[in-house]
Amino acid sequence: MNIAFIGGGNMGEAILGALIQKNICPPQNITVSEIKAERRTYLETSYGIKTTASNPDAIKSAEVVLLAIKPQNLPELSAELKGKLADKQLVISIIAGATLSKLSGGLAHKAVVRVMPNTPAMIGMGMSVWTALPSVSPAQKDQAKAILSAMGKEIYTGKETMLDAATAISGSGPAYFFLFMEGLEKAALEMGFTPEEASILVSQTAAGSAIYAGKSGLALTQLRKNVTSPGGTTAEAIKAFEEAGLEATIIKAAKAAFNRSVELGKG
Numbered sequence: 260m261n262i263a264f265i266g267g268g269n270m271g272e273a274i275l276g277a278l279i280q281k282n283i284c285p286p287q288n289i290t291v292s293e294i295k296a297e298r299r300t301y302l303e304t305s306y307g308i309k310t311t312a313s314n315p316d317a318i319k320s321a322e323v324v325l326l327a328i329k330p331q332n333l334p335e336l337s338a339e340l341k342g343k344l345a346d347k348q349l350v351i352s353i354i355a356g357a358t359l360s361k362l363s364g365g366l367a368h369k370a371v372v373r374v375m376p377n378t379p380a381m382i383g384m385g386m387s388v389w390t391a392l393p394s395v396s397p398a399q400k401d402q403a404k405a406i407l408s409a410m411g412k413e414i415y416t417g418k419e420t421m422l423d424a425a426t427a428i429s430g431s432g433p434a435y436f437f438l439f440m441e442g443l444e445k446a447a448l449e450m451g452f453t454p455e456e457a458s459i460l461v462s463q464t465a466a467g468s469a470i471y472a473g474k475s476g477l478a479l480t481q482l483r484k485n486v487t488s489p490g491g492t493t494a495e496a497i498k499a500f501e502e503a504g505l506e507a508t509i510i511k512a513a514k515a516a517f518n519r520s521v522e523l524g525k526g
């Protein structure tokens with residue numbers, strides 16, 4: 260499979276890294292079109308892929324064109340590529356808020372898939388939620404699924420509005436967990452651990468908890484209760500979280516991300 264990436268930033272790198280690592284696409288079949296010269300050099304030397312500063316050049320021999328630019332750069336890109344895509348080329352967009360109708364109208368192209376991935380795709384632990392225009396063929400859907408599976412888990416939805424919800428939960432979600440981890444790491448440092456120790460304690464606890472939650476078959480509330488001995492240490496921490504309104508804050512934050520995704524879609 261030949262893939263052209265438009266935009267070689269955080270997510271572009273995460274996706275191409277996963278495709279190479281899982282042997283879905285050899286580096287020589289990947290072309291990244293990227294504005295920044297230093298990013299092009301970095302991606303070429305790190306992954307052995309081809310790069311260009313020209314979007315029309317990048318898409319020439321691509322079966323799949325993966326749009327990984329920021330939402331504000333989409334109008335300019337659409338104007339540049341409008342009418343230049345062949346019917347058989349599949350466009351996969353990961354741009355937050357960019358609806359199928361906006362993408363399809365802007366590019367004058369019918370084979371469009373919209374995905375909300377996340378950065379853990381970099382290590383094959385990503386979560387992607389995706390949808391497609393009815394004109395995307397079953398073979399193209401299989402192609403999209405193969406790419407997303409290389410990045411981690413994927414869920415297809417026939418309801419495009421679920422992409423805004425996915426943005427709020429799994430797309431932005433890693434940042435919420437990183438924020439929590441940053442706080443815990445600061446606490447560890449204040450308690451006397453070295454930076455290296457604090458980093459290991461926090462990342463191993465986060466990874467262990469997440470994997471255990473997925474594998475145990477127990478509800479999250481039960482897992483939390485299993486850690487919380489009556490009258491013990493965890494109960495004191497949970498009390499402090501509850502007094503600060505942590506759960507309500509998490510829900511409020513996710514809804515703010517959801518609303519922003521909807522807003523981006525209208526722009």
Ligand SMILES: NC(=O)C1=CN([C@@H]2O[C@H](COP(=O)(O)OP(=O)(O)OC[C@H]3O[C@@H](n4cnc5c(N)ncnc54)[C@H](OP(=O)(O)O)[C@@H]3O)[C@@H](O)[C@H]2O)C=CC1
Pocket residue numbers: 265266267268269270271292293294295298314327328329330332335336353354355356375376377378430431
């Ligand atoms: N980061 C994340 O966790 C996630 C991001 N997304 C979505 O992925 C998209 C990319 O995000 P992210 O990778 O973080 O963004 P980045 O800014 O890291 O990457 C985008 C890159 O594309 C370059 N670029 C801008 N315009 C063009 C153009 N016309 N042609 C070629 N290259 C261009 C940018 O350069 P410059 O900086 O100079 O503009 C930048 O280097 C966004 O739309 C975002 O909504 C989706 C899920 C998760």
Ligand SMILES: O=C(O)[C@@H]1CCC=N1
Pocket residue numbers: 355426430431
């Ligand atoms: O913050 C953003 O807009 C993008 C979309 C999801 C994660 N990053």
